[in-house]
Amino acid sequence: MSKKSAKIAALIEGCRGKAYDAHYLGYFECFNRQLFYEAHDVLEELWLTRRNAPDYGFYKGLIQFAGAFVHLQKNRLKPAGALFVLSRSYLAKYPTVFEGLNVASVLAEIDQWIGRLESSGFSTNPLSVNNSPRLIINDLR
Numbered sequence: 001m002s003k004k005s006a007k008i009a010a011l012i013e014g015c016r017g018k019a020y021d022a023h024y025l026g027y028f029e030c031f032n033r034q035l036f037y038e039a040h041d042v043l044e045e046l047w048l049t050r051r052n053a054p055d056y057g058f059y060k061g062l063i064q065f066a067g068a069f070v071h072l073q074k075n076r077l078k079p080a081g082a083l084f085v086l087s088r089s090y091l092a093k094y095p096t097v098f099e100g101l102n103v104a105s106v107l108a109e110i111d112q113w114i115g116r117l118e119s120s121g122f123s124t125n126p127l128s129v130n131n132s133p134r135l136i137i138n139d140l141r
Contacts, residue, residue, distance in 0.1 A: 008042050020100065020137065021046055027062060032134050036069040058098055061090030065106065068113070072127040081117045084110050100137035109133045 012026035023046035030039035040063050047059040064087035071080035088110045096104045116126035 004041065005045070007038075008045050011038055011042055024059075024099065025137075027066070028135050028137060031066055031069075034069075034073075034132055036066045036073060036132075039066040040070065055099065057090040058094050061087045061094075064090065065110065069127070069132055072125055075125055077117055077122040077125060081114060081122060084114045084117075088114075097138070101135065102138060106133075106135065
């Protein structure tokens with residue numbers, strides 16, 4: 001087990017034995033605590049096992065969504081904008097609600113964050129004046 005895998009295992013420990021995969025739930029736990037890099041890592045471990053599955057792009061879109069916030073935390077505004085756009089392109093292919101997540105709401109969030117970046121000409125970090133969104137799974141099966 002690599003150092004990264006051990007860290008991920010610790011992050012998702014409290015998410016095991018629930019309706020969804022612990023990596024998926026761990027993503028939301030980390031994201032909502034503004035641990036965006038960790039959210040990316042946690043879901044990436046699941047995503048890598050899903051390469052030929054229909055939900056592959058869904059997970060990829062969520063990973064890119066967290067990645068965009070990693071860039072905002074590091075004040076890299078144009079890369080953040082690019083990841084928001086990529087995230088949107090993947091998530092837009094899924095139904096309004098998928099895996100208990102209101103995808104339409106996430107897409108609206110993405111549009112708002114892109115708009116904030118573009119309206120400042122990528123000169124003002126919207127994370128400095130706006131709270132990051134909270135992601136909630138509504139359907140716990």
